[in-house]
Amino acid sequence: MRALISVSDKSGIVELAKELKDLGVEIISTGGTYKKLKEAQIPAIEVSEITGFPECLDGRVKTLHPAIHAGLLAMRSNPSHMKQLADLNIETIDLVIVNLYPFKETILKDGVTRAEAVENIDIGGPTMLRSAAKNYQDVAVVVDPRDYDKVLTELKEHGEVSLDTKLYLMHKVFMHTSAYDAMIAEYLKNERNDKSFPESLTMTFEKVQDMRYGENPHQAAAFYREIGKRKGSLTDAVQLNGKELSFNNINDTNGALELLKEFTEPTVVACKHGNPCGVASADNIYEAWKKAYAADKVSIFGGIVVLNRTLTYEMAEEMKDVFLEVVVAPSYEEKALDLLKLKKNLRLLQLPDIDLPQDENAYDLKKVNGGLIVQTIDSKLLHDEDLKVVTDRSPSDKEMEDLLFAWRVVKYVKSNGIALAKNKQTVGIGPGQVNRVWATRQSIEHAAELIDNEATKGAVLASDAFFPFDDCVEAAHQAGITAIIQPGGSIRDEDSIKKCNEYGIAMVFTGMRHFKH
Structure with missing residues (x-):
């Protein structure tokens, strides 16, 4: 068995390679990965030895060669394919472990230039992943370090990776490469300040968590985060106390935060089922809280409270006697936080940039049966x-x-x-x-x-x-x-x-x- 290893995220790769070596797997590698394996005294063959062609163009071209892709794409059950490999003196590759240049990490850095972003668009990596995934019957392809143990376990127990696992890995590859390409396309759209609606819309989000259930207990749900700098949004909040946020918590809290962002003076918004039920502004945040609570002492029960100033101990003393699901503030007085934490289930979130406005070019998406309607967010208040x-x-x-x-x-x-x-x-x-x-x-x-x-x-x-x-x-x-x-x-x-x-x-x-x- 031969494995090709070329990873940007090198976490766990030395341990994996050691296990593969002990199983008698021959390892092919490239660039920084090859160097790391050699430093760990793990035998590996450089890709250039396989291709008979040196890496060139500052490493832009390493694996784009028939000696690699024929070894990945040849169907072992097809005699014609195998004869051609033999005639060309090319060996098969049975396991591919590849993850891609850190494009996301690059574009999230402050002050990143377009040249830096473009240089971190991986070409060879996605090509190898797609070649291996297309031939999933014969090649196991691993793009996520979290799958290393699964693959190793099957190799140790059965001497091969099962077809079901290969199909799972194939699916994961195409989800990964499609998200990677969508992220590049979205970056370029923003870089060009292109406000048009594209002919085809592909967006990528990363999962924050699976949820216990959705809007109702019989519905499955998960929470996804938009990739990019979204300071001041709920995805940027740090939870300090309480149970995991539910589907309805997230939806309702987001609505409350959107309203809060319309105000610059000390303001408190109480929200229930996506609608404001008590809103008030005042010279200080405690007075705003008293007014917002007095506006509707009934509907606030089991509701959401968000505010745009530090939550004080004086407020916390009153809040502790009200059943609330979620409280969001830019900061908390230490005594206030200690007091509210006595309510074990109360979800306390800290969002330092709570007053930052929404990106006016962001999309508002609504799923309809068989389609999607898309608009820019309602970022204007009035002319x-x-x-x-x-x-x-x-x-x-x-x-x-x-x-x-x-x-x-x-x-x-x-x-x-x-x-x-x-x-x-x-x-x-x-x-x-x-x-x-x-x-x-x-x-x-x-x-x-x-x-x-x-x-x-x-x-x-x-x-x-x-x-x-x-x-x-x-x-x-x-x-x-x-x-x-x-x-x-x-x-x-x-x-x-x-x-x-x-x-x-x-x-x-x-x-x-x-x-x-």
């Missing part, structure tokens, strides 16, 4: 030049402050969505209704039920999309709401404007909607 007062009365400075606060919130409320706010605190949220007046009425009812009957007096209302009728204005007036912000653009805008003027309500159009389905 300042399109912000237009359309009523006789303009909002006061305080109303405008609350309107812009509510507009940030409603952007992340499931459509049809309504957010009511007062003093930079949500007082009522109406998410996911099939018509807008229901969402409006729901938000008003929630304010009365969860806070008090006066909660909506002097509050403002934000709607994620335009009013098709003036019924929302009527409901707002009955609740004592004094100002409204909405995109505008309905053919019946004038009905709502007239109704606002009748009641002395100020209305502002943003010229931009924020559907969230």
Whole structure:
């Protein structure tokens, strides 16, 4: 048996090679791998001895030779193939252990140049892997060091690698090389600042963990991380306490973080099932917490809380009495962390760059049956030049402050969505209704039920999309709401404007909607 070993990741390779040598396997190797094996006094043959051709072009060409690829691709069951090998004096290669140039590690380095990235695009490695994998019946091909023990065990016990294992290894190779090529293509797209949607879309992610279950216990699930620098995203958070994050935890926490990133002042976002349930800003983070909690003390039960300042001991003393699933903060006071850690199941995450904005060129992906719909993320809040007062009365400075606060919130409320706010605190949220007046009425009812009957007096209302009728204005007036912000653009805008003027309500159009389905 002959094995060809050429690895960039050399972890465990000396130990593997020693075991192969003891099994009587002849080893062929290249470059740095050959040198490492020789230093370990493991006999190996340089590839150039097999090819009769020296490595050249600074190592760019080593294994691209018929003496290698014929030895990989020849089907042992095909007499014609074997006769041609004999005529050409070429021997078969039965085991390939190859991993690729560290392209991912290279592009993740600060200040990497395009020349460095391109030089770390492996050519010979993927070619050998694909040749060996295509001939999987006869060649075992290992791309992942975690499979070394599996292959060694079978060689020791049976003198060969089973066909099932070879098929598994073949599959792993093509997953690996496809991800490698997709990563290169994505790097080049970003390097060229190409914002177009490609004719074919191939993306690569790396698995963070398998999950106990998905959205429901009967669904299987896993969590994958986008390859690249994603500071400020959930994949960059460090878990300090609690159980493993669930599918729903991750989905809900991501939504809360997206909303939090709209704010620069001290802000707390409480979220439940992907919808904000209490949001508040204040001069300090403790006051923001008190306001966010007071906004909806019911829905926060079993919810997510994220904040953009250090979590203080004062906050922790109050949080410990609330059942929460996840808390995310850029940092924690030591005493606060010790106190919250007493709740063994509470997932505490630290995300230092929590305030970093999302990459506006990132994709938002939604899987549909038989396909995929892709869009850029909703990274804009509003166009300042399109912000237009359309009523006789303009909002006061305080109303405008609350309107812009509510507009940030409603952007992340499931459509049809309504957010009511007062003093930079949500007082009522109406998410996911099939018509807008229901969402409006729901938000008003929630304010009365969860806070008090006066909660909506002097509050403002934000709607994620335009009013098709003036019924929302009527409901707002009955609740004592004094100002409204909405995109505008309905053919019946004038009905709502007239109704606002009748009641002395100020209305502002943003010229931009924020559907969230």
